Amino acid sequence: MSETTSEKRRQYPFDAIEPKWQRYWDEHKTYRTPNPGDEGFDPSKPKCYVLDMFPYPSGDGLHVGHPEGYTATDIFSRHKRKNGYNVLHPMGWDAFGLPAEQYAIKTGQHPRLTTERNIERFRAQLKRLGFCYDWDREINTTDPDYFRWTQWIFLQLYNSYLDENTGKARPVSELEAQGLSRDEVDARRLAYVAEVQVNWCPGLGTVLANEEVVDGKSEVGGFPVERRPLRQWMLRITAYAERLSNELEGLAWPEGIKRHQREWIGRSEGAEVRFALDGSGESITVFTTRPDTLFGATYMVLAPEHPLVDRVTSQSRKDAVEAYRKEIAGKSDMDRTALAKVKTGVDTGGFAVNPVNGGKIPIWIADYVLISYGTGAIMAVPAHDERDFEFATQFGLPIQLVVEAPPGNTEKCFTGDGVSINSGFISGLPTPEAKRRITAWLEERGLGRKTVNYKLRDWLFARQRYWGEPFPILWRDGRHEAVPEAELPVMPPELEDYLPTGTPEPPLSKAREWVRYSDNAVRETNTMPQWAGSCWYYLRFIDASNKERFVGAEAERYWMGSGGAPGGVDLYVGGTEHAVLHLLYARFWHKVLFDLGYVSTPEPFQRLVNQGLILGEDGQKMSKSRGNVVNPDHVVREYGADSLRLFEMFLGPLEQVKPWSTRGVEGVNRFLGRVWRLFLESSDEGANWALSPKVRDIAPSGRQLKVLHETIRKVETGIESLSFNTAISQMMIFANEFTTAEARPVSALAAFLHLLNPFAPHISEEIYEALQRRFSALPAGSLSELPWPRFEEQYLVEDTVEVVVQVNGKLRDRVTVAADAGDEMVKAAALASERVREHTAGRQIVKVVVVPKKLINVVVKP
RNA sequence: GCCCGGGUGGCGAAAUCGGCAGACGCAAAGGACUUAAAAUCCUUUUUCCGGCAACGGGAGUGCGGGUUCAAGUCCCGCCCCGGGCACCA
Structure with missing residues (x-):
């Protein structure tokens, strides 16, 4: 009979002792962590907040990737606890999301049921690994006691604006007190409503993310996707762009992640320049980071969606322009920016006037200019911008050299810093100086000004889903208003079926009774994206069962206390896939809460570490289709949880x-x-x-x-x-x-x-x-x-030390000398060595390098 | 194309500040125990050359240069692998 591994004799009876101690810890609440004021709290101990990125409890159960980071934080927490710290080490569930909803569509089973079942399974699996979580603090983003506070935070955003003078969020009631109109106030809220272009897929009955659209069709099912404007809730994260970028500085995060976030925010300094439209009093404003190349602007490009396109288009070009705009409208952002694509565009027949030299330049429209960045219009300088160069070459537009490259440069299109030429009053100036000079010149004449732009866009916060947090918002006479705080949480309605409506109306709109709030008010039917719950969960862990507040003030001060550092969580471990979005969104919410006085630090996470991916045994990414997925349950059964933990840490x-x-x-x-x-x-x-x-x-x-x-x-x-x-x-x-x-x-x-x-x-x-x-x-x-x-x-100190002796850098002997021997003594001992003398015999000793207690290198002439 | 991360034995890896390359583990080979096997324990294991041997000598951290008494580690120029980004003016 062949023998299977499970019949092998166990190294030790882990199958008996692991459940025993897990029960013991559970029963004795060994890892319960009291808050300030709670029984058993010791205020003399320092605190340490150790956090894992909480998982989405999928139907597949735990993956061996999960225990990697979780074991690391567990070891860290246990070590801190044994060294006299009060350690906060919690776990919970990020449980809203599409898989549960799609399962509901298929089976009619309420997402709450599948979510609960999956959580049960995850919790049991985690407990079997012996982690020292304080399970009394377990949270679940789909729990009404949790999402009432997600909704509450949304209302804080809704009721706030960014004060330009201080750069901090303030209540909009201050604007109302200043006598601003309702429209003016609404235009400044951190949570606001706007018409934006979305990817609408009628076949699937839903809006899709850019990544879900390929070649103008849905990635799933291959249905056509339309671009259409839709009323959406947005969060004004761009108001915080500057702070989100600058305040990374003081955080102990991997440099790569910081860089990634800074690039995502994409701060760029430049100038806005106003070009007059030829033959009318109107003007077009462009954004450029190279105002010094203004003399080389030989044409101008508007985004196809730019509102001035109709005004500049000449009679004879109308049909061509319309046709082009129509073609572009059907394409997703993804298609428009597809790689190695040939540039497209059409001439509008209109002209603009270059403010520095009065030159008339043609106005084109092209989809390489994005309506959502800068002003949606550019001045094209084909001699010094690769995109403009490519476009100009393709359409035979003139190319005017205005920057002289440093000697030796061979690029056809030079985009670096050099010296201005053919540029009137800035000719001869190096690029940085030329930028300053021309910007000042434009400002003096009211033709432009220095500005900063960001790649970061406002956050599209609404989803047409069932399984997400409902917005605490009502609509009355076409105007939005907050649901009274006392009515939180706004519960999602019970539905018979979770199928999409076939129109951009979210599934919640099917619950007629629920939607009707009163005779003249209806509920908002969009739901929040999955990111919402994870934006503040680390705060809820601090005071998970507080009924009065999203987190108690004293507990927040204690656990987020940072001794002067910007971030409160002492160690945060998770995967790189959240390098940008989750961490940026959470930082944004945190800063708003900080400005409003609800939290005590400007940043949430002080030290961040990304665990590396665990590949399959074949060195490939683990996946069901490759069949190389390792199930942690099997490993625990065969070798025990301690072995799994130890192995994941020993791996590298x-x-x-x-x-x-x-x-x-x-x-x-x-x-x-x-x-x-x-x-x-x-x-x-x-x-x-x-x-x-x-x-x-x-x-x-x-x-x-x-x-x-x-x-x-x-x-x-x-x-x-x-x-x-x-x-x-x-x-x-x-x-x-x-x-x-x-x-x-x-x-x-x-x-x-x-x-x-x-x-x-x-x-x-x-x-x-x-x-x-x-x-x-x-x-x-x-x-x-x-x-x-x-x-x-x-106990590490020894009386004698062994010193390595090299001749010309090659190991020749070792000598043992007293630990406190002087350099001269050690040198003498080395030179006395027979092996050394063999290699130095008859050669001149140039010098002897002595590294105390370690090494001697005798250098001889060859 | 751009930006990260990485290349060290048969494999996973280790090596404060530039100072004995390969700790520790896996795999492999040999031995002890055993009727036999498993388990366990002990020994060997970067590579080439010389030697019965203990040992001695040379080479060696992706490739090519450089700095240094001394380089896996620092500098310059490449190659390969993995991941991410996508015309942001």
């Missing part, structure tokens, strides 16, 4: 991409077996275990103390820097060292269990319990709650 650096290896799991499982047998023995093939007589109450040797303290140090620094793989290596060295010892000093072994505990909490608790029964001098209680051993430098 947390932030690196790395492949799974089943053999590797066996390796760490064997290590845990070795640790087990360091303490326990079995006379009956592992059916029963008893503490080994080799474990004794004796003093450790100097060598053992050295290994122990080396291990304490490496594990400590490894945890702080999240280099768990090297910490584990060092623990393996410890185990190897003590396995060979006939008598094993209990003090050193007990200290080791403390070090292992954050990594492998179950086995370490179990062994410690057995140890404590025999050696009653050891403190009683759960290892998780006992203090971390103290590292003592003195």
Whole structure:
């Protein structure tokens, strides 16, 4: 009979001890974290807030990628807790979203049911991995007690505007007090309604994101997609562009992520320049980052949607312009910006006047100019802009050189900094100076001004979905207003079917009774996007069951307290896929709440770490279709949760991409077996275990103390820097060292269990319990709650050191010298070495480099 | 095209500040225990040359240069792999 792995003898009885300790922790609420003012709260301890990106509880259950980051934060949290911190380490569910809704459409089952079922499964799986979450703080974004506050925060945005003078959000009531009209106030709210172009897919009955549209058709199903204007809720994130960009500065985030966010926000400095329309009093304003090239503007381009297109188009060009605009209207942004595309556009027949030299230049429309950026119009300088160059070449438009490139430049179209030429009063000036000079010139004459533009767009916040937060908004006489706070949460209606309506009307509109709020008011029927719930969940964890407020003020101050740093959460771990959107949106909401005085720090997350992807055993991305998905449940069943945790950390650096290896799991499982047998023995093939007589109450040797303290140090620094793989290596060295010892000093072994505990909490608790029964001098209680051993430098100090001796950089010998020996003595010892003399014989010694306690390099003439 | 991340044994990797390259683990080979196997324990394992051997010598961190007494680590120029972005004036 062939043998399967599950029949193999277990290294140690993890299948018995893991459930035992999980039950113990649950029953004793070992990881319950009291808030200030709660019973058991110790205000003398410093705080540490350790956060995971909470998961979407999908129907597939946990993936081995989830436990990677979760184990890292778990180890970090346990270490902090053992070192005298109050640690906040919570978990919850980001549970609104499309999969549950689509399942509902197919089966008629309410999304709440599938969501609950999936959460049950996820929670059970996470508990089986022994994480030290305070489950009393569990939250769920679809819980009315949660989303009432998501809706409440939305109302704060709705009721606020950005005060230009202070750059901070203020209540719109201040504007009303200043006597601004209703329209003026509405135009300044941070949450506002606008008509925007969306991708509407009649076939699917929904609006699609740009990424979901390919070649003008829906990615799913291949139905045609139209661009159409739709009334949408928007959030004015652009008002915060400057702060979102600048305030990244003080955060301990990976540089790559910061750069990515800055690029996404895309701040660019330049000038707006007004071009008069030939033969009319009107003008077109363009944005340019290169006002110094104004003399080289040989034509102008408007976005096809630009409102002035009709005014500039000449009679003879009307048909061509109309045809082009129609063609463009049907295309998605994706198609319009498709790569390596040939540029398109048409001449409007109109002309503009270049303000610096009075030259008449033709006005074209082309889709390479976007209506949503800058002013939707550009001055084209084909000599110094690649896009303009390409367009001009294609349509035979003139190219006028106005910047001289530095010598040696061979580019056909030079876009860098140089010296202005053929440019009147700025000729001869280097680019930066030319920019300043011409901008000042334009400003003096009222023809332009210095401006800053951002790539960042306002956030389209409405979705035509069922399974999302309803807006706390009413419509009365064509005007929106807030649902009274006392009526929150606004619950979604019960529906018979969740099918799209076939029109841009959201599914909520089918609930007639629900929509009708009163005789003259109806409810908003859009719902919020999935991002909404995750924008503030880290705040709710602080005070998850507060009925009065989204988070209690005192608890918020304590857990988000940062000792002067901008961010409150001490460690935030998650995947790079959220590098931009989630982190940007959360920062935006946080800043608004900060401005309004609801939170105490300007930034949410101080230290951010991205865990790397775990690939399949074949080095490919894990996917069902490749059949290389590793199920964590199987690993736990075969090797235990401690082995899974330890292996995921031993695999390699947390932030690196790395492949799974089943053999590797066996390796760490064997290590845990070795640790087990360091303490326990079995006379009956592992059916029963008893503490080994080799474990004794004796003093450790100097060598053992050295290994122990080396291990304490490496594990400590490894945890702080999240280099768990090297910490584990060092623990393996410890185990190897003590396995060979006939008598094993209990003090050193007990200290080791403390070090292992954050990594492998179950086995370490179990062994410690057995140890404590025999050696009653050891403190009683759960290892998780006992203090971390103290590292003592003195045990690492040795009387003698081995010094490497090189001749011309090549290793030739080693000499052992007293640790406090002077350079001259060490040098003498090295030169006295026979092996060294063989290599220096008959050659002149040029110099001798001495690196104290490490190395000597004897340099000789060849 | 642009921007990140990465290239070190058969494999995953390690190497504070430039100072013994390959710790630790996997795999492989040999041995002990066993009737046998599994499990466990011990030994070897970058590569080439010489030697029965202990050992000795040379090369070696993607490639080519450079700085330095000394380079995986710093500088310049390339190559390859993985990920992301998409005409933002």
